[in-house]
Amino acid sequence: MxxxxxxxxxxxxxxxxxxxxxFRREKYIPMxxxxxxxxxxxxxxxxxxxxxxxxxxxxxxxxxxxxxxxxxxxxxxxxxxxxxxxxxxxxxxxxxxxxxxxxxxxxxxxxxxxxxxxxxxxxxxxxxxxxxxxxxxxxxxxxxxxxxxxxxxxxxRVLADVGLLGLPNAGKSTLIRAISAARPKVADYPFTTLHPNLGVVRVDTEKSFVVADVPGLIEGAADGAGLGIRFLKHLQRTRLLLHLVDLAPLDPGADPVRDAKAIVGELAKHDPELAAKPRWLVLNKLDLIPEEEREKAIKDFLKAYKKATKYDGPVFPITAISGDGTRPLIFAIQEALEQMAPPEIVEDDDLPAEEA
CATH class of the missing domain: 2.70.210.12 (GTP1/OBG domain)
Incomplete structure (x- = not known):
């Protein structure tokens, strides 16, 4: 469909x-x-x-x-x-x-x-x-x-606890496949995801949360570039955003720090309230970096990114395609969601009589 x-x-x-x-008209009933x-x-x-x-x-x-x-x-x-x-x-x-x-x-x-x-x-x-x-x-x-x-x-606007944010081909669809039963399309070209996908992440028998994967953003999305920002409305009901960054982009001219900063800027330009939501940094595709260089690549990226954006939140290095690092991530998400206040629901009984 x-x-x-x-x-x-x-x-x-x-x-x-x-x-x-x-008027009533009957023979024996006058007037x-x-x-x-x-x-x-x-x-x-x-x-x-x-x-x-x-x-x-x-x-x-x-x-x-x-x-x-x-x-x-x-x-x-x-x-x-x-x-x-x-x-x-x-x-x-x-x-x-x-x-x-x-x-x-x-x-x-x-x-x-x-x-x-x-x-x-x-x-x-x-x-x-x-x-x-x-x-x-x-x-x-x-x-x-x-x-x-x-x-x-x-x-x-889809209902989800966690929203995935990032450039096309940052690995959002791969991550949702790794941590849930959802099977969005995955390919090696940009804008593989053309509409939002939802996945239920089962932490244990009685704990789970819902993740939303939306089409990727590019610089200038707020002005209509790429698929624009029309799908960002699906993240407005989420309580936590995961910003996925590709640490090993295939494009030789790509700069992960500049691209990650651009995504944050597009988010703020579209909706300051959405940009103010809790946002965690997830560094993906570590498998494409030689093992002896990974620690330095992560350290160099974080130093430049924090200087450019003043970011001081959690950081999770992962390899979505193999699932490495995803278990600590989902356990941390579950713990954070439990500590967050659930969305406020106004019941009719709480309203003044004329509004109810």
Missing amino acids: KFIDEAKIYVKAGDGGNGIAT GGPNGGDGGRGGSIYVIADQNINTLVDYRYTRKFLGQRGENGGSADCYGKGGDDIVLRMPVGTVITNLLTGEVIADLAHHDDKVLIARGGKGGLGNTHFKSSTNRAPRQCTKGDPGEEFELALEL
Whole structure:
């Protein structure tokens, strides 16, 4: 299935049915009085988070969703039938935004989250509601209210604890294959990864965390170079970032320090809040460096990198293709995640009554 993480749709809830003005007419009941029924309510539109869906492809080609109109009221105090509701199922992690105002309408962060996004119109009133001691034969009735309508932007942000960050071919996909059961494509050319991949890392029988691998960044990504920064939104829900650096690039003109510094700069340019997340340095592809030169290569890189970026966080030298050094890394990640506060979740019970 094609991975689609953005879509735009138009939704319109059903209009309410009209009320009716009628009077009771029977042979042996003179002056029967008003008996016009109310119109039915229009169908509303809901969205629900479904963990079995992982793409917005259904909303890339079907973009218009119209709720059913309520039926008009009938005589003999018969109320019109309400319109059927529409339920749209979307992946967990979908953020729904009003295109006109920019307001976030819903953030589907958990499985089975259900949100009303367009309310159906109320049905109109029949003339029964207007009778009184002074108005015994009312002829007025009301029309149904129109349903709400919106143009919406859908944006999928994958849910993961740890995000992998780095240049194309830094070894992100190889690392996620080494530490999880995920099998993203791995090849010896840039931009092998074209969409995010998730992997569950099992530390022991009751401890695990989720890693997200996104397409690599290059210098100028914030200005649209390469695949740009459109996939960085998938790292916004993570609690920890792993910055992978290729210590043995094949390009003779490549400079690992300059490239690593450029990635940090692109991150800060795109989203300062994302750049402020905890970020660990992972030095990869040590197997391509002669064993007697590895320690010096690591020391020289760290000296130059820390001077350029003021980095003072953890450093993990690994060889992702063979798995060397990955066990200490995942144990350290698990320990750090346990110490971090879980994402704050606001329940309806915690909100003021008018907001809830």
